[in-house]
Amino acid sequence: MDDGMKHQDPGMYKGSAYSGYPFLMLSDPYLPNGSMSPLSNKVPVVQPSHGVHPLTPLIPYSNEHFSHGSHSPHLPADINQKQGVHRPSQTSDIPGFYPLPPGGVGQITPSMGWQSQSVYPLPSCGFRQPYSSALSAGASFSRFTHPLMLGSGMHTTGIPHPAIVPHSGKQEMEHYDRNMKPQPEPKREKEAKKPTIKKPLNAFMLYMKEMRAKVIAECTLKESAAINQILGRRWHALSREEQAKYYELARKERQLHMQLYPGWSARDNYGKKKRRTREKQQDSSSDPASPKKCRARFGLNQQTDWCGPCRRKKKCIRYLQGEGRCASPVSSDGSAIDSPPSPPDALRCIPSAFPSEQLAAPADPAHRDQPDPCPVSAHLPPASGPSRPGARRSSAPPAYSRASSGT
DNA sequence: GTCCCTTTGAAGAAC
DNA sequence: GTTCTTCAAAGGGAC
Structure with missing residues (x-):
C-alpha cells in the first residue's frame, strides 16, 4: 500500500x-x-x-x-x-x-x-x-x-x-x-x-x-x-x-x-481566526440590531422575550432588513408580544414552528427576496410545521437542547 | 495573503 | 441557568 x-x-x-x-x-x-x-x-x-x-x-x-x-x-x-x-x-x-x-x-x-x-x-x-x-x-x-x-x-x-x-x-x-x-x-x-x-x-x-x-x-x-x-x-x-x-x-x-x-x-x-469579526463586534455596542438593544427598543423582556424571527439569530433580522422593528416577538411561553399585523404562526420566534425558508433568509436586504438560486430547492418539501409532521425539533435534543432548555 | 460571507451545532465564556 | 461568542468546512470575492 x-x-x-x-x-x-x-x-x-x-x-x-x-x-x-x-x-x-x-x-x-x-x-x-x-x-x-x-x-x-x-x-x-x-x-x-x-x-x-x-x-x-x-x-x-x-x-x-x-x-x-x-x-x-x-x-x-x-x-x-x-x-x-x-x-x-x-x-x-x-x-x-x-x-x-x-x-x-x-x-x-x-x-x-x-x-x-x-x-x-x-x-x-x-x-x-x-x-x-x-x-x-x-x-x-x-x-x-x-x-x-x-x-x-x-x-x-x-x-x-x-x-x-x-x-x-x-x-x-x-x-x-x-x-x-x-x-x-x-x-x-x-x-x-x-x-x-x-x-x-x-x-x-x-x-x-x-x-x-x-x-x-x-x-x-x-x-x-x-x-x-x-x-x-x-x-x-x-x-x-x-x-x-x-x-x-x-x-x-x-x-x-x-x-x-x-x-x-x-x-x-480561540483567537486563531476571525480577528476582524471580533474587532467589529467589540463595537457592537452601537449596533441597534443587537438582541439586547432590540429587546429594549421594542419593550421586550430582556430575559424571556426574543426579538428576532428565530431565537437563534443573534440579531434582529427584521431590523437588519430595514423594517425597523422586530417581527413577531414572543415570550418564552410562546405567546405573541405586540404582534405585527397577521403574523403567521410559523413566523413567530418558536424554533419548532419556524420555516426553513425564513431560517435561511439572508439578512441582507439586497438578497432577502432573491429566489433560491438552486432550482432543485423548489422541490423541497415544507421544512417545518404541520405540513411536515414529525420532521424535527419537537424532540431533537441535539439540535435545540440549549434553546429549548429554558422554555 | 487575509478576511468575509453563509449555514448549524458544540462548547466555552460571560452574565 | 441563560445568553453570547467562537470555531468548525468551503471557496469565491473583496480588500
Missing part, C-alpha cells in the same frame, strides 16, 4: 471537493484483496455529484495529511510547496502527529461496519437520497485512524490526523503530545510549530461536507456562502431520522476526538 501511495499521481486529487477524505489510507472494501481501488488510483476521487466514491461521503475529514499531492487551496499541502517545508513522502515517514493518549487508538473501538457496508446508493438526481445504510455504518466512520487502517504497515502512532493542521499554515507538523518531554528547541520556534487541532465537526458540518459537491453540481454554484444557504435549507428539510444519523456520526466523532486529545479544548483554538 505504501508503494502504491508513493507512486500515486501527486495531482490526482487536485481540486477534489472531497479532498478531505483519507481514502489513500484505505483499502477499497469492494476489492477482495484490499488493494487500492481503481477509483482511488487513477480516477479522481470525486465524480461530479453522481459518481462519488462509495466511501467519500462517509469520511468527513480532510486528507490533507494523507495525500501528499493534494492541493486544495486551503489545505496545508500548499504550504509545503510554497514554503519548502518538507512533507513526508510516504506514510511510514510521517511522525506521530497526535501521540496517543494512554491506551491510544487501540482502546478506541469503533464499529467495523464501514468496512463491510454496501455500496453507497447514489440516486441519479435529487438530494433526498437515502443515506441510511451508508451513514448508519458511517456513524463509526471517522477521520480518525481506524484500527483496520493500521494493518498495512501503518504505525499506530504514525498516522497524521486530519484534524491537526499546522498553525496558521506556517508551521511544520509536530508531535502533539502533552505528556511528551518537550524537544530542546527555542520556545518561540516550538510554539510556532505547534499544530492546531481542529474542532470535531458537528452534525451539520458533516452533512455539508457530504452534500456540498452534490449541491455544486446541481446548482452550478461556486460561492460557498450561497451553497451553505441551500444546505441549510436542505438540512431543515431533512427528516429527524435523517438528521439523527448525522447527529450520531458527530457524537462519535466527538467521542473519538476526546479520546485522542484528552486535554484539548475548543478554547485552544
Whole structure:
C-alpha cells in the first residue's frame, strides 16, 4: 500500500471537493484483496455529484495529511510547496502527529461496519437520497485512524490526523503530545510549530461536507456562502431520522476526538481566526440590531422575550432588513408580544414552528427576496410545521437542547 | 495573503 | 441557568 501511495499521481486529487477524505489510507472494501481501488488510483476521487466514491461521503475529514499531492487551496499541502517545508513522502515517514493518549487508538473501538457496508446508493438526481445504510455504518466512520487502517504497515502512532493542521499554515507538523518531554528547541520556534487541532465537526458540518459537491453540481454554484444557504435549507428539510444519523456520526466523532486529545479544548483554538469579526463586534455596542438593544427598543423582556424571527439569530433580522422593528416577538411561553399585523404562526420566534425558508433568509436586504438560486430547492418539501409532521425539533435534543432548555 | 460571507451545532465564556 | 461568542468546512470575492 505504501508503494502504491508513493507512486500515486501527486495531482490526482487536485481540486477534489472531497479532498478531505483519507481514502489513500484505505483499502477499497469492494476489492477482495484490499488493494487500492481503481477509483482511488487513477480516477479522481470525486465524480461530479453522481459518481462519488462509495466511501467519500462517509469520511468527513480532510486528507490533507494523507495525500501528499493534494492541493486544495486551503489545505496545508500548499504550504509545503510554497514554503519548502518538507512533507513526508510516504506514510511510514510521517511522525506521530497526535501521540496517543494512554491506551491510544487501540482502546478506541469503533464499529467495523464501514468496512463491510454496501455500496453507497447514489440516486441519479435529487438530494433526498437515502443515506441510511451508508451513514448508519458511517456513524463509526471517522477521520480518525481506524484500527483496520493500521494493518498495512501503518504505525499506530504514525498516522497524521486530519484534524491537526499546522498553525496558521506556517508551521511544520509536530508531535502533539502533552505528556511528551518537550524537544530542546527555542520556545518561540516550538510554539510556532505547534499544530492546531481542529474542532470535531458537528452534525451539520458533516452533512455539508457530504452534500456540498452534490449541491455544486446541481446548482452550478461556486460561492460557498450561497451553497451553505441551500444546505441549510436542505438540512431543515431533512427528516429527524435523517438528521439523527448525522447527529450520531458527530457524537462519535466527538467521542473519538476526546479520546485522542484528552486535554484539548475548543478554547485552544480561540483567537486563531476571525480577528476582524471580533474587532467589529467589540463595537457592537452601537449596533441597534443587537438582541439586547432590540429587546429594549421594542419593550421586550430582556430575559424571556426574543426579538428576532428565530431565537437563534443573534440579531434582529427584521431590523437588519430595514423594517425597523422586530417581527413577531414572543415570550418564552410562546405567546405573541405586540404582534405585527397577521403574523403567521410559523413566523413567530418558536424554533419548532419556524420555516426553513425564513431560517435561511439572508439578512441582507439586497438578497432577502432573491429566489433560491438552486432550482432543485423548489422541490423541497415544507421544512417545518404541520405540513411536515414529525420532521424535527419537537424532540431533537441535539439540535435545540440549549434553546429549548429554558422554555 | 487575509478576511468575509453563509449555514448549524458544540462548547466555552460571560452574565 | 441563560445568553453570547467562537470555531468548525468551503471557496469565491473583496480588500
